[in-house]
Amino acid sequence: MKEEKLWDLIQDKAREKGWLNACLDAYKSWVEGxxxxxxxxxxxxxxxxxxxxxxxxxxxxxxxxxxxxxxxxAVSEQYNGFLIPLRYVLGSITxxxxxxxSLIEALYPRREELTPLxxxxxxxxxxxxxxxxxxxxxxxxxxxxxxxxxxxxIGATGIxxxxxxxxxxxxxxxxxxEGGQHx
Amino acid sequence: xDKLKAFILTLGVSGTTLAIYSYFILGNIPxxxxxxxxxxxxxxxxxxxxxxxxxxxxxxxxxxxAVNIARLMExxxxxxxxxxxxxxxxxxxxxxxxxxTLRPEPDRLIWKDTNGHFLVLSTPSYGVEKSSNLESxxxxxxxxxxxxxDGVRVVERDxxxxxxxxxxxxxxxxARFRQVLGSxxxxxxxxxxxASLNSPVTVEGIESRGKSLILRLARGEGLA
Numbered sequence: 001m002k003e004e005k006l007w008d009l010i011q012d013k014a015r016e017k018g019w020l021n022a023c024l025d026a027y028k029s030w031v032e033g034x035x036x037x038x039x040x041x042x043x044x045x046x047x048x049x050x051x052x053x054x055x056x057x058x059x060x061x062x063x064x065x066x067x068x069x070x071x072x073x074a075v076s077e078q079y080n081g082f083l084i085p086l087r088y089v090l091g092s093i094t095x096x097x098x099x100x101x102s103l104i105e106a107l108y109p110r111r112e113e114l115t116p117l118x119x120x121x122x123x124x125x126x127x128x129x130x131x132x133x134x135x136x137x138x139x140x141x142x143x144x145x146x147x148x149x150x151x152x153x154i155g156a157t158g159i160x161x162x163x164x165x166x167x168x169x170x171x172x173x174x175x176x177x178e179g180g181q182h183x
Numbered sequence: 184x185d186k187l188k189a190f191i192l193t194l195g196v197s198g199t200t201l202a203i204y205s206y207f208i209l210g211n212i213p214x215x216x217x218x219x220x221x222x223x224x225x226x227x228x229x230x231x232x233x234x235x236x237x238x239x240x241x242x243x244x245x246x247x248x249a250v251n252i253a254r255l256m257e258x259x260x261x262x263x264x265x266x267x268x269x270x271x272x273x274x275x276x277x278x279x280x281x282x283x284t285l286r287p288e289p290d291r292l293i294w295k296d297t298n299g300h301f302l303v304l305s306t307p308s309y310g311v312e313k314s315s316n317l318e319s320x321x322x323x324x325x326x327x328x329x330x331x332x333d334g335v336r337v338v339e340r341d342x343x344x345x346x347x348x349x350x351x352x353x354x355x356x357x358a359r360f361r362q363v364l365g366s367x368x369x370x371x372x373x374x375x376x377x378a379s380l381n382s383p384v385t386v387e388g389i390e391s392r393g394k395s396l397i398l399r400l401a402r403g404e405g406l407a
Contacts (some may be wrong), residue, residue, distance in 0.1 A: 036340075036341070140214065171336060171347075172336060172338055175336055175338045175345050175347045175397070176338040176340065176345065176389075178345070178397065179338065179340065179343060179345035179397075180401060
């Protein structure tokens with residue numbers, strides 16, 4: 001098996017095909033299993049795993065989407081008008097996709113367990129099942145089913161599930177890292 | 184009191200309290216239904232057997248199997264590394280550390296290969312389909328059926344397979360068995376891995392971390 005740095009591999013290919021094609025080729029080879037990547041300095045703790053974007057980028061994008069949705073709701077409540085279309089888009093993603101996505105990530109943390117299409121379909125389906133349950137619980141609390149309690153509950157549920165998913169991913173990563181160290 | 188019993192009791196008491204309080208004081212029918220639902224769930228959990236009634240018998244049989252094999256290995260000077268074949272056969276080198284190259288005849292106790300002599304044993308890989316998902320197969324056999332551990336995690340890297348067994352139950356295997364085959368959990372896991380992956384498997388290393396066991400299995404080439 002030939003071993004070389006990813007940067008050198010892409011640089012060599014970029015001379016012939018250009019940077020974009022070289023990066024796309026490398027990504028395709030990785031997805032198809034022809035190329036296997038090994039980090040020489042892997043994270044050594046869960047905290048570091050969370051903070052490294054090369055391992056937990058999905059979690060940061062997830063948190064960014066939830067906070068953006070809450071921010072857009074807050075701003076559009078004050079200044080009715082130009083942010084309403086964006087609120088519709090982010091609100092739809094937050095209600096119809098994100099809760100189910102984090103649940104699917106927590107249940108199936110390994111990439112190879114489900115195809116991206118299966119993940120997308122199950123995320124939408126599970127969101128549709130999860131959000132009414134959140135509403136049912138809220139109905140029996142003093143907060144009731146109102147805009148802010150619903151937005152915060154969906155956000156908090158999704159974020160909690162996303163952290164559980166990140167921890168489960170880390171446990172698999174730790175097992176692979178320890179195997180690599182002894183290998 | 185174990186965790187499940189505590190959970191059943193908490194659910195039952197909460198359900199009863201919620202149902203009575205909601206019906207007589209709040210006069211709220213949906214909440215009463217929720218309380219009754221919790222009560223029914225706790226009763227169902229209490230009635231459902233947690234494990235197969237034959238699990239302890241199966242474990243006792245496995246322990247006796249380990250003792251018998253340990254005696255045989257002691258007499259025949261068996262040594263690691265052992266090779267697990269997908270047909271449910273285990274080849275243990277006798278007097279050396281060679282790996283087999285030829286497929287053995289299954290009805291022989293000792294098989295002579297070009298690389299040396301091997302002890303031929305049958306492995307406990309019950310109910311595993313060939314070329315099935317390894318983590319699911321290990322979970323089915325080790326956790327659900329035999330209860331030898333609480334959880335399984337698998338990572339595959341080329342020919343190396345890393346298996347983490349969580350909450351491993353101590354079974355007191357004989358020293359010779361541990362020396363040659365590792366623990367019973369490792370032995371069963373390697374048997375299941377060979378059957379599930381449909382290829383020969385050898386145990387490269389076993390590491391204990393608290394109540395977890397990390398197995399390093401190597402996927403080998405098929406025998407001639």
